[in-house]
Amino acid sequence: MRLRTHRHVCAKQGVKAAPPVSSPMSFMPGLPYRRSIFNAGTDTDLPGKPVRHEGEKPVKDRAVNKVYDNTGIALNFFHEVFGRDSLDDRSMRVESAVHFGKDFANAMWTGEQMVYGDGDHNVGGFTEALDIITHELSHGVLQHMIPGGLGVYRLPVKDREFREQTHALQGQAGALNESFSDVMGSMVKQWHAGQTAAQANWLLGENMLAPQHGKAIRSLKDPGNRKLTWYDDDQFKTMEEYVDGADVHDSSGIPNHAFYLTARKIGGFSWEKAGAIWYEAFPKLKPKASFLDAARATSRVASARYGSKSKEYKAVVLAWETVKVLT
Ligand SMILES: [Zn+2]
CATH class of the missing domain: 1.10.390.10 (Neutral Protease Domain 2)
Known part of the structure; x- marks a missing residue:
């Protein structure tokens, strides 16, 4: 058996830098970030059902709260250390989906949102891991830093595990x-622990x-x-x-x-x-x-x-x- 734990799928990223946020929602005084957590309900349809938005109280689902909190720490790191304002440096909404797929033992950045599976008997705890969450979030940061992405290519349909996996990394x-x-995942862990x-x-x-x-x-x-x-x-x-x-x-x-x-x-x-x-x-x-x-x-x-x-x-x-x- 070959563990695919560390094969973080990097779908669809870097195709095109996202346009600047211009909706009236983009400026919300008093709310430094705009996190939204979705529940995919063990399905693979994204983005999933919205379950917790920025500023809302914790819910009963631990995975939701852990992703909310860890994403907040990662965003704090980028903001306090590098002065970066969200993934695109323009306050963009940061969306994450939990409970993706059945026993999906991976985490990924789809080009639009972060996605976390519940894991299986070999590997799990993706939502608990600050460094893994920051790893996925950093794919989003880099996508916005380098128009066209870094090492991104379109994945042939036959090589895709599921619909959202349209792109991958090579070379x-x-x-x-x-x-x-x-590197960012490692640093955030050290920063958080001092x-x-x-x-x-x-x-x-x-x-x-x-x-x-x-x-x-x-x-x-x-x-x-x-x-x-x-x-x-x-x-x-x-x-x-x-x-x-x-x-x-x-x-x-x-x-x-x-x-x-x-x-x-x-x-x-x-x-x-x-x-x-x-x-x-x-x-x-x-x-x-x-x-x-x-x-x-x-x-x-x-x-x-x-x-x-x-x-x-x-x-x-x-x-x-x-x-x-x-x-
Ligand atoms: Zn990765």
């Missing part, structure tokens, strides 16, 4: 897209797998280390393992590790400098950007922000050298 650009989501880069364990998706499968879905500190993650983790750590055409969730380990190395070398809180560099550099990438393009973009931003002789710039360059993207 190094797709792996960078995945990595951006992992951990420095040295204190954090850099694991994503802890406590989601059945114990016989492992402990976490990914490690940015040591991608592909099955002792830290799960029994079939085959994420790459450096370009020595890289093969063309690899699954984006495997090759994303390389830029993930570059971020980890940068953050550790700089020290302090990951989001203050390493995170700021990544956040500023990624929107500069073209839809088919390579790892080398990302290495150059992050180095350039580090140099512009801190100087070409700075510890921060050197940390970025050394990180990309260590993962063998820069030689």
Whole structure:
């Protein structure tokens, strides 16, 4: 059996940046965010039945409340750390659907909303996981940063598991897209816990797998280390393992590790400098950007922000050298 836990489906994203919000609803004083949670009722019809909107009291359904709260923390992170106003930086409504499908063991960004399954006997707890929720939300952020998306392609109908899955990620650009989501997911976890880069364990998706499968879905500190993650983790750590055409969730380990190395070398809180560099550099990438393009973009931003002789710039360059993207 091959766990598909970490195959976060990324449908339909990046086709076209959404138009600016212009409805009278777009400005609501006193309501910083506009979260809406829907219940798909174990069906796959989206968006589902609306069950909780911004400002409304908790409901009886734990999954609804957890998604509401965790989405709020993720939006707070983007706002307080990077000054970003929702996914599009224009206060857009953030919609999520819970109880998607029957035993659907995944979470995804459809291009319009976040979607969470209830999981199965192998993996679950998607709505409980702040880092997974931030991962999906960050696909939405990146979609709005890069017109045309990053590494997005149209999925042939025969390869679709369900109707909404119209697009997927491929190539190094797709792996960078995945990595951006992992980096943001990892940082939000540290930010919420008040951990420095040295204190954090850099694991994503802890406590989601059945114990016989492992402990976490990914490690940015040591991608592909099955002792830290799960029994079939085959994420790459450096370009020595890289093969063309690899699954984006495997090759994303390389830029993930570059971020980890940068953050550790700089020290302090990951989001203050390493995170700021990544956040500023990624929107500069073209839809088919390579790892080398990302290495150059992050180095350039580090140099512009801190100087070409700075510890921060050197940390970025050394990180990309260590993962063998820069030689
Ligand atoms: Zn993803």
